[in-house]
Amino acid sequence: MSLNVRRQLTLFIDDQQSQDIEDIRKRYNPVQFRLIRSHVTLCREHELENFDQIKENIKSLHLGSIVIHLDRVVRFSDGKGVMIAADESNPGYHHLRQLVLKNLGFEIKFLQPHITLMHPRNSMCTDEIFGEINKINIPETLFFTEISLIEQEEDNEWKIIQTFKI
Numbered sequence: 001m002s003l004n005v006r007r008q009l010t011l012f013i014d015d016q017q018s019q020d021i022e023d024i025r026k027r028y029n030p031v032q033f034r035l036i037r038s039h040v041t042l043c044r045e046h047e048l049e050n051f052d053q054i055k056e057n058i059k060s061l062h063l064g065s066i067v068i069h070l071d072r073v074v075r076f077s078d079g080k081g082v083m084i085a086a087d088e089s090n091p092g093y094h095h096l097r098q099l100v101l102k103n104l105g106f107e108i109k110f111l112q113p114h115i116t117l118m119h120p121r122n123s124m125c126t127d128e129i130f131g132e133i134n135k136i137n138i139p140e141t142l143f144f145t146e147i148s149l150i151e152q153e154e155d156n157e158w159k160i161i162q163t164f165k166i
Contacts, residue, residue, distance in 0.1 A: 008045055013037070024117050028118050028133070029123040040113045057099060064166065069089070073117070085112070086113040
């Protein structure tokens with residue numbers, strides 16, 4: 001019997017920057033809160049097939065850090081989910097994706113960074129909850145210095161497999 005295993009490259013939000021975000025997640029989406037810390041996904045599982053090349057690409061990075069500018073809290077998935085959408089312009093994030101995914105032989109798709117507060121798979125937003133979330137102070141800018149390779153078996157908690165400096 002084979003396990004369903006998912007892998008992603010993720011930018012975890014620093015503890016000092018994430019307290020208000022984690023409070024929202026813990027209160028309104030405790031299942032997702034237990035599965036994974038607040039983060040911005042850098043690369044999805046289908047992009048990681050040639051991980052040896054990706055590792056080489058990451059090892060050649062010397063950026064030090066990147067910045068992601070956040071925009072506003074929005075609902076998605078027929079209003080069930082809630083996320084913090086990133087500002088349209090996040091050149092550091094997009095440049096990092098280009099560097100990590102270079103030389104892989106496929107077109108790198110535009111991926112808008114965001115932070116999921118309520119995942120529609122295991123929570124349900126209401127107008128009242130959305131109003132409460134909008135009262136909470138969301139950071140405008142996040143700084144990242146590491147990329148984490150994470151893995152999830154079945155529906156278990158995501159685990160960090162390896163961490164790389166940006």
